[in-house]
Amino acid sequence: MATTKAVLLAQDLVDRFEDRINRGDMPPGSRFPTEREVTDDFGVSRTVVREAFARLSARGLLVSRRGAGAFVADHAQYRAFQVAPEEVAEIADLLKLLEMRRGFEMEMAELAAQRRSDTDLADMAQALDLMEHSTDVDSSVQADTLFHAAIARATRNDYFVRFTDFLGVRLVPSRRLYLQGSEPKVHQSYARMINRDHRAIYDAILAQNPAAARRAACRHIDKSIDRYAARIEAA
Structure with missing residues (x-):
């Protein structure tokens, strides 16, 4: 049950961030909030946040930069048509x-x-x-x-x-x-x-x-x- 709930929470985060990106609230190159900020804002565990970030990365919406954090991918705006x-x-x-x-x-x-x-x-x-x-x-x-x-x-x-x-x-x-x-x-x-x-x-x-x-x-x-x-x- 716990695993199922964690999966659902992670997907909810993915949907929320994807919606922000598509609406332009998080433009390409902008910084994602830190894991701690997300856990505080959404009341979820770091495990859920890491799973959500992994899914966003797999979709080509998030890129990680060593020592700097996570950012919206440069070509995230192309994702709607999948033609980068x-x-x-x-x-x-x-x-x-x-x-x-x-x-x-x-x-x-x-x-x-x-x-x-x-x-x-x-x-x-x-x-x-x-x-x-x-x-x-x-x-x-x-x-x-x-x-x-x-x-x-x-x-x-x-x-x-x-x-x-x-x-x-x-x-x-x-x-x-x-x-x-x-x-x-x-x-x-x-x-x-x-x-x-x-x-x-x-x-x-x-x-x-x-x-x-x-x-x-x-x-x-x-x-x-x-x-x-x-x-x-x-x-």
């Missing part, structure tokens, strides 16, 4: 992200075609122009990010915008990884190819054709998946 920067360091990781992204982008393009405004179209057109004239990887990644962000805003659904903002450039497969070491001409050719896909999505949204927008978004992601899969196979 180090998780997309390899092309195989990007493939997994692309598989998730396919459905998201299809739904987003469909809604954007139904709800877009002239301002949204202008933002997309500007991103297309930036991509067309990009001369390096960083500028094309920025243009790509701006294009998909404009589509998110056109949905008039804040959750699409927040999700896109949260993932940031991790929602856009990293050309830094795919084109590392490539000559400028190779990069420019790749950027123009991506922009053709973007223009197909834009044209469908402009025409207020949800079905066409959905198909264009799906083709765009499927082609990316094929390119990344081919890169893995070649390696």
Whole structure:
């Protein structure tokens, strides 16, 4: 019975601290209270506190620093979607992200075609122009990010915008990884190819054709998946 109660108390502490982190009350890098502080505040034993801290550490929310104490992990804010920067360091990781992204982008393009405004179209057109004239990887990644962000805003659904903002450039497969070491001409050719896909999505949204927008978004992601899969196979 005592063991069961201790387990429940530890899980209650985990839930309380996780809620504080998710609400932003304990931001990344902030210090956890000491074991003594937790025992005093919550009326539990140190054994319960240590079990709770061990579980928080296993979930990637707590890191211990020798001689300094316990702190909220730097990437705790990514936990809601389980996509931390180090998780997309390899092309195989990007493939997994692309598989998730396919459905998201299809739904987003469909809604954007139904709800877009002239301002949204202008933002997309500007991103297309930036991509067309990009001369390096960083500028094309920025243009790509701006294009998909404009589509998110056109949905008039804040959750699409927040999700896109949260993932940031991790929602856009990293050309830094795919084109590392490539000559400028190779990069420019790749950027123009991506922009053709973007223009197909834009044209469908402009025409207020949800079905066409959905198909264009799906083709765009499927082609990316094929390119990344081919890169893995070649390696």
